[in-house]
Amino acid sequence: MTEKYDVIVVGAGPAGSMASLILARAGKKVLLLDKASFPRHKVCGDCLNPRIWALWKKYGLVDSFKTLPQTALEGLRIEHDQETLLRRNFESLKESYISIDREIFDAWLVQEAIKSGVVFIHETRVQTVHFSGKVETSVGDFQGDWILGADGRNSVVSRNAGLMAPLQNCRRVGWQAHLELENLDSDLHLRFFSEGYSGLSRIHDQKANLWMVLDSKVSGIPQKIANRYFPHLPALVWHSITPVNRRPSALGKGKIWLIGDAARVVEPFTGEGVYFALLSAELAVKSILNVKRAEEVAGALLNYQRDHELLCHSQIRPGFILRWLLRSPERAYRWIPLIRYFPGPVSRIINRLIGI
Numbered sequence: 001m002t003e004k005y006d007v008i009v010v011g012a013g014p015a016g017s018m019a020s021l022i023l024a025r026a027g028k029k030v031l032l033l034d035k036a037s038f039p040r041h042k043v044c045g046d047c048l049n050p051r052i053w054a055l056w057k058k059y060g061l062v063d064s065f066k067t068l069p070q071t072a073l074e075g076l077r078i079e080h081d082q083e084t085l086l087r088r089n090f091e092s093l094k095e096s097y098i099s100i101d102r103e104i105f106d107a108w109l110v111q112e113a114i115k116s117g118v119v120f121i122h123e124t125r126v127q128t129v130h131f132s133g134k135v136e137t138s139v140g141d142f143q144g145d146w147i148l149g150a151d152g153r154n155s156v157v158s159r160n161a162g163l164m165a166p167l168q169n170c171r172r173v174g175w176q177a178h179l180e181l182e183n184l185d186s187d188l189h190l191r192f193f194s195e196g197y198s199g200l201s202r203i204h205d206q207k208a209n210l211w212m213v214l215d216s217k218v219s220g221i222p223q224k225i226a227n228r229y230f231p232h233l234p235a236l237v238w239h240s241i242t243p244v245n246r247r248p249s250a251l252g253k254g255k256i257w258l259i260g261d262a263a264r265v266v267e268p269f270t271g272e273g274v275y276f277a278l279l280s281a282e283l284a285v286k287s288i289l290n291v292k293r294a295e296e297v298a299g300a301l302l303n304y305q306r307d308h309e310l311l312c313h314s315q316i317r318p319g320f321i322l323r324w325l326l327r328s329p330e331r332a333y334r335w336i337p338l339i340r341y342f343p344g345p346v347s348r349i350i351n352r353l354i355g356i
């Protein structure tokens, strides 16, 4: 007979690992599944919003996190082609804005979940989930009481459970490459150009992360754009991801719920995605742990929906004008230079995004 788990978590990104860790520490029997072979690469800007420190403190993860190779960012520059429009110094931040390789970060959080008692199986692709709690995978079937879909922006769980909103026509593709750059400062460089925008930051030593969000019409040429600003850059290995934006999914049905990007995708520019994934995981688990009887499931889902809405309201709304601009590369390229004339409001938006 198949072994039964209290919760099966699909996807071992930040949302899935965090949810598993909290559930296991609360005494639940948790199975965490991922299709990738860990540690695995992840298309990301590799920057962690300073608000994550509050979570590390809450779950006793500060010392362990600090052992990982990382860079404390010293500032944020908004650039338009070769010109710097604005620099925000991070000196006054109480907690550091961290740049860290997602391959290292995600593998670390999985290890912390395992230390907390989670059973983790990688190289296991989830194919179908059922409301009975059955999970069909590439290596066999598993049985859970709850299923948490933390399988990212193209979530199989969301599609299977009928939670995914119809696809929006997304005209943008996300690109990312790691590179060696001598003499790179410790600022996060957010650059606008006619085809889209990019982020560049040191992750550790001379290793840096360069990512871009490009209009899909020009998406074959991230290297050409990179060479425009760094003429001596060798050919890089580029990874891509799509869609960049999509409509939010319904958060759950019965005992199948969604967290992280599977529930709602956050605009890459604001650097909130990982924090948002961690927090949505915590909110979902809090509601699940309150359920003592079957009749309480629907109420728990309502609570999660309310908390999630509040999270989106507080985290996502402050930058809505920015997001409106970013959805169209031409629009952003034309209007972004105006921020020179509004340093006050722009600084306030940045403050809200980084939680100060």
Ligand SMILES: Cc1cc2nc3c(=O)[nH]c(=O)nc-3n(C[C@H](O)[C@H](O)[C@H](O)COP(=O)(O)OP(=O)(O)OC[C@H]3O[C@@H](n4cnc5c(N)ncnc54)[C@H](O)[C@@H]3O)c2cc1C
Pocket (backbone or CB within 6 Å): 010, 011, 012, 013, 014, 015, 016, 033, 034, 035, 036, 042, 043, 044, 045, 046, 047, 048, 049, 124, 125, 126, 127, 150, 151, 152, 153, 155, 156, 174, 175, 176, 211, 212, 213, 241, 244, 259, 260, 261, 262, 266, 268, 271, 272, 273, 274, 275, 277
């Ligand atoms: C270009 C770009 C730059 C970004 N930069 C930043 C940034 O600097 N800072 C930031 O905070 N956010 C950034 N983000 C957003 C951030 O990457 C995501 O919000 C974050 O990774 C979401 O975490 P998650 O755990 O929900 O999903 P993911 O990290 O996507 O993890 C999902 C996991 O599910 C697994 N999986 C998927 N399907 C299956 C399946 N069928 N079976 C089993 N496993 C499966 C995958 O292998 C993966 O490990 C960026 C996004 C883009 C596109």
